[in-house]
Amino acid sequence: MFAGRIALDIAATAKDPVRVLIAGRNRMRLDWLRTAGNARAAMFGTPAHFATHPIDLLEAGASEALIGEHRPRLVVQAASIQTSAVISDSGSRWTDLVAQGGLSATAVFQALISARMAAAISALQPDIQLINCSFPDVVNGMLVAMGHNVLCGTGNVAILSNIFAGERPAAGDGKLRVLAHYQCLAPWRLPPQQRVGTLAPRVFIGDEEIADPFQVFEGCQLTPEPAIEISGASGVTLILALASGRAWEGHAPGPNGLPGGYPVKLVDGQLQVDLPKGRSLTDAIAWNAAFEARNGLTVDGTAARYHGRLRELLEEEGSVHAAGFEVGDLETVCSDLLRLREDLSQKPNVRHSA
Structure with a gap:
């Protein structure tokens, strides 16, 4: 679902020619995403083209085979052996453990395929840029600790920065910058009157920090389920900027393996943290x-x-x-x-x- 959102939004918004290869083991799903992607590109008149590669990324050597055959410039890794639905499921000892202990209970499951992909890139083509969509606030640090490069992730801080940008009149003029860990999402899944505690993000307009983001952005509301309508889409402008060699500014979790999420800017294909003046x-x-x-x-x-x-x-x-x-x-x-x-x-x- 997450990769599908990215692909279909690329189809609708690409301005420069881009070729997208979607890899996975579900052939019917692959055929649908290729068909829908090319249909949307035709519908919106964009220069995007979609192809597929059936492969089980859990098989030994699968990542190496994929990289070796296609030699991409950018890999966006969204596959995981842990479904995102765990954040809203309930009823078992496992879902209870995740609810009480947090999503880092799933970190190793989120990291498995991404680590294999990162290792294949390191071995075969280290200049490939890797965007890891699987729990990047935590997993990206694990990938770097294993000796691999990772550009960033998608979603999380970018969910909050984009919902705040959508309520921009409430915040005033000036550049919007947000510091947010994935745990900061939890209050925004609740009704406004229940948003209290220590999980507030840090929000800056220009170089000034907003004292109470819960009050300023009380009209913003996330679903209890994964917010892929925003989180999956949030990486699309960055992906297209990388594909076309353009500069970009926005927000991303886990840039270069850092914990949590930051405002960033893309300069010559590299991400730099873009903090307000006076913030270290x-x-x-x-x-x-x-x-x-x-x-x-x-x-x-x-x-x-x-x-x-x-x-x-x-x-x-x-x-x-x-x-x-x-x-x-x-x-x-x-x-x-x-x-x-x-x-x-x-x-x-x-x-x-x-």
Whole structure:
């Protein structure tokens, strides 16, 4: 669904010639996205062309085969072994663990295919730009710790920056910049009167910070489900700028492997964090990193560490990785946690129901 949103919005908005290859294992879905993409390009009169490549990215060597055959300039990796619906599902011990411990419970599942793709790029064509759409606020740091390059992700901070831009009269004149970790999305899924606490993003108009984003942007509303109408679409202008070699300004999570999300600008094919005057990158990184340090998964060197309630829950469920793991052991850790996820998914959520 996420990749489909990106592809079909490229079809409607491309201004320069672009060729998009969609890879995946569901042939019917691939045929539909190729057909719909080319139809939308014809409908809107855009110079976009879509083709497909059937492949199971979980098979050994699949990423290498894909890169080796097609030699793309840009890879947008949106495949994952963890569905985004987990944020709104309920009823099992696993969904309860994610609800209480946070989405970093799924980080290794989100990282698996992206890490394999990043490794293939490093080995075969290091100049390929990689945009990782799978939990980039956390996963991109894991990829960099594994020795790979990643440009950024899509969504998350860009969801908030775009919904705030859509309410621009409420904010006044000046350039809009937003610092936001993915955890900052949670309040905007609630009714305005329930938006309180420590998960507010930092919003700047020009160089001045807004004191209360919840009040200024109270009319903005996200769905409880993944907001792909915005999150998937948010990467399209960046993708098209990269494809055509143009400059670009906006917001992105995990730029160059940093934790959380930032205002950024694209200069000569590279992303630079674009903070308001007088704001330091060190402080911005520390502010974003603090969310996962309180409850989530942080990366320090080659070590990934769980924190807060998430670590407690993993300990309660008997995970041998509750304290964390070395990022180089991702494949083994993922296999272990998949067994835990399968086991807990079969158990009703009774332990914390009281």
